[in-house]
Amino acid sequence: MGGATSRFRRWVLAALAGVVILILVLVAIVLAVFRFGALPLEDGTILGGGRVEAVVETMGPIAIGSYLIVLENGGYALMDAGMDSEARAIRSVLRRRGAEARDVKFIFVTHAHGDHMGGLPSLPDAEVYAIEADAKAIRRANSRTVQGLADGNVVKASGTKFEVFAIPGHTPGSAAYLVYGVLFLGDSAAAAYDGSVQANWLFSEDSKSNEESLAALARRLEGRADDVQQIAFGHQGPVAGLGPFLKWASERELK
Ligand SMILES: [Zn+2]
Secondary structure: OHHHHHHHHHHHHHHHHHHHHHHHHHHHHHHHHHHHOEOEOOOOOEEHHHOEEEEEEEEOOEEEEEEEEEOOOOOEEEEOOOOOOOOHHHHHHHHHOOOOHHHEEEEEOOOOOHHHHOOHHHOOOOEEEEEHHHHHHHHHHHOOOEEEEOOOOEEEEOOEEEEEEEOOOOOOOOEEEEEOOEEEOOOOEEEEOOOOEEEOOOOOOOHHHHHHHHHHHHHHHHHHHHHOOEEEOOOEOOEEOOHHHHHHHHHHHHO
């Protein structure tokens, strides 16, 4: 009886130790990818010739980026909406610019993960856009109208042109957008500390199709280096120019 109980206790302790080790390994991986291995994304970073500003929320060591975009004919768009359901970081950047939540007219979502669409409830006046496969998930989570996009669409938002590229893999409806010379890749790719671009496998639903989508996008943009001044990401970066992305694509082809 006593022997069985202590064996059971030893088993429970070993299982607990296993769980703790597993959690530590996961934390180390997340830290490695999002913090120490990554190019840090700073709040207030200005992109797109002064018309795009990074808004950063922090969750422990992780930076969660969205981007405020000044529209040609007035008002703002957002690239993603952060994680905070009260959108405090976004609203404070707007306040600094003498604007408020209702001045955000459009929100383009790179993909339907909680840290990219969390602020939607606090931005009820904006028209929301996402690739149809992820638009469904956003409608479900928010019970609001979401305009479904498709690859190759060009959306004119208050005079500013948003080019839409479907890059399924991280999520089925992952999107890249090109606006004001900034290529937004969401979480499909990541910027490493050395300024290189990597396909992002972390939390990606289908890493293989993510890589294929990114490689196809690199081929499509190859001749348009002048149109891409910067690449912006969900949690790191940005990097300058299309070069690092094309380099990733050509190295992948050699493998
Ligand atoms: Zn994601």
